[in-house]
Amino acid sequence: MSQMNEHDRIAVMAYVDGELPPADAAAFDARLAREPALADAVARERALRTRLQSAYAPVLDEPMPASLLDLLAIPDAAAKAPPVHLAAVPPPPTAANEPLPAGASDAARAALPRAQRWGWPQFGAIAASLVLGVLFGARLSGGQHVPGGDTLALAVAPDGAITAQGALRTALEHDVGGTVLDPNARVGVGLSFRDHARQYCRTFTLDAESSGIACRQPEGWVVAHLEHGRNAPAGEQGGYRTAGSKLSPTLLQAIDAMREGDTLDAAAEKAAQANGWTR
Amino acid sequence: MSQSPLALRAEIAALLPRLRRFARSVTHHREDADDLVQIAVERALKHLDQWQDGTRLDSWLFRIMKNAWIDEVRARGRRDEVLAPEEAGEHVGFSETGSRDIRLSIEKAMARLPEEQRMAVSLVLVEGLPYKEASEVLDIPIGTLTSRLARGRDALQAMLGDGHLAP
Numbered sequence: 224m225s226q227m228n229e230h231d232r233i234a235v236m237a238y239v240d241g242e243l244p245p246a247d248a249a250a251f252d253a254r255l256a257r258e259p260a261l262a263d264a265v266a267r268e269r270a271l272r273t274r275l276q277s278a279y280a281p282v283l284d285e286p287m288p289a290s291l292l293d294l295l296a297i298p299d300a301a302a303k304a305p306p307v308h309l310a311a312v313p314p315p316p317t318a319a320n321e322p323l324p325a326g327a328s329d330a331a332r333a334a335l336p337r338a339q340r341w342g343w344p345q346f347g348a349i350a351a352s353l354v355l356g357v358l359f360g361a362r363l364s365g366g367q368h369v370p371g372g373d374t375l376a377l378a379v380a381p382d383g384a385i386t387a388q389g390a391l392r393t394a395l396e397h398d399v400g401g402t403v404l405d406p407n408a409r410v411g412v413g414l415s416f417r418d419h420a421r422q423y424c425r426t427f428t429l430d431a432e433s434s435g436i437a438c439r440q441p442e443g444w445v446v447a448h449l450e451h452g453r454n455a456p457a458g459e460q461g462g463y464r465t466a467g468s469k470l471s472p473t474l475l476q477a478i479d480a481m482r483e484g485d486t487l488d489a490a491a492e493k494a495a496q497a498n499g500w501t502r
Numbered sequence: 503m504s505q506s507p508l509a510l511r512a513e514i515a516a517l518l519p520r521l522r523r524f525a526r527s528v529t530h531h532r533e534d535a536d537d538l539v540q541i542a543v544e545r546a547l548k549h550l551d552q553w554q555d556g557t558r559l560d561s562w563l564f565r566i567m568k569n570a571w572i573d574e575v576r577a578r579g580r581r582d583e584v585l586a587p588e589e590a591g592e593h594v595g596f597s598e599t600g601s602r603d604i605r606l607s608i609e610k611a612m613a614r615l616p617e618e619q620r621m622a623v624s625l626v627l628v629e630g631l632p633y634k635e636a637s638e639v640l641d642i643p644i645g646t647l648t649s650r651l652a653r654g655r656d657a658l659q660a661m662l663g664d665g666h667l668a669p
Binding site: 232233236237240241242267268271272274275276278279280282283284285287288290291292294295433 | 509511512514515518519520522523526527536539540543544547608609612623626627628632633648651652655658659662
């Protein structure tokens with residue numbers, strides 16, 4: 224292989240590194256079929272790549288030093304907020320987050336406890352903790368009730384399923400046809416649609432930090448897609464986003480991949496909500 | 503620059519495992535690697551406003567790490583020979599006795615590469631960066647990157663012996 228000319232040597236590398244334009248890669252494939260020396264060079268490069276990757280892959284799973292985590296800890300306001308718990312299991316339903324009867328009056332809705340409203344630091348902290356929790360493989364203990372469950376927007380079950388809690392759950396359950404149950408809650412619900420399993424799914428935003436898609440399953444609203452930061456729709460501070468609000472391209476792609484049929488209009492949302500979002 | 507610092511922090515946190523991996527291959531030393539990540543993340547947090555929305559955050563952080571490491575190497579170079587491979591003439595054999603031995607011999611072989619080749623190999627072969635991104639991280643033209651990659655790969659193949667048929 225040392226006799227290989229410079230041009231071929233660079234081509235082998237670029238081929239293995241996925242840097243050849245499609246047409247060149249196809250032509251290279253054809254050469255590989257009839258030039259054993261070239262095929263051997265490719266095999267060697269692939270093997271080297273694999274060996275390097277498997278040599279360094281274990282670093283990804285090593286415990287993260289506390290000093291590094293501390294550097295990225297949630298600053299200032301969020302640090303002073305009450306601790307945010309990633310629930311091992313969704314807290315048991317309470318009067319506050321139990322779905323209201325479909326015919327509940329506006330007055331009854333307005334009377335929802337204030338505890339369901341909270342400011343952005345908690346949301347931000349939740350978003351960040353969620354990332355951290357998922358990332359560093361935090362093993363969440365199972366089975367215990369979460370104090371202050373009403374400050375949760377998202378909870379992670381031991382199996383990794385993320386469910387909507389608190390105000391997010393309330394909004395997903397009740398905000399239909401442009402009606403906002405709790406205008407102070409910094410959550411928003413956007414589009415609704417049915418997925419390939421005929422489940423109802425809805426897009427949501429958590430403050431301006433995060434956005435995602437949750438689908439109604441028997442156990443609640445299970446998050447199917449979640450994104451943070453620059454992927455989240457830019458917009459005014461908090462508040463409700465209408466169906467026409469700008470959604471990130473990745474979120475739109477996710478919707479298109481998931482949906483069966485068109486997104487629901489206001490009337491269809493109301494009908495689905497009256498039916499308890501069941502299939 | 504619409505990205506909020508909090509969301510950026512979360513994204514940087516998400517990249518920490520990869521930053522550590524890159525640091526390990528560059529410094530070939532566990533403590534040095536975490537020190538390097540620490541320094542780089544501190545710098546990044548201080549200059550969050552310099553990250554341009556729409557560019558890759560990982561590349562930006564790798565670039566900060568590269569610069570921090572070059573500073574460190576320069577500072578050390580005058581004091582001692584920390585970076586000189588300890589057994590310069592030794593042949594690095596490819597051991598079949600266990601995955602840990604395999605890993606060590608690859609790390610040793612990487613440690614013997616010149617700094618510039620090691621970074622190129624690490625960014626492209628380990629971190630999977632496209633040539634364009636890697637060349638920007640290293641502040642070099644793509645042609646220079648590919649020639650460093652070629653030399654680095656040849657040297658590794660030579661040091662690691664004929665183990666290419668092993669899994």
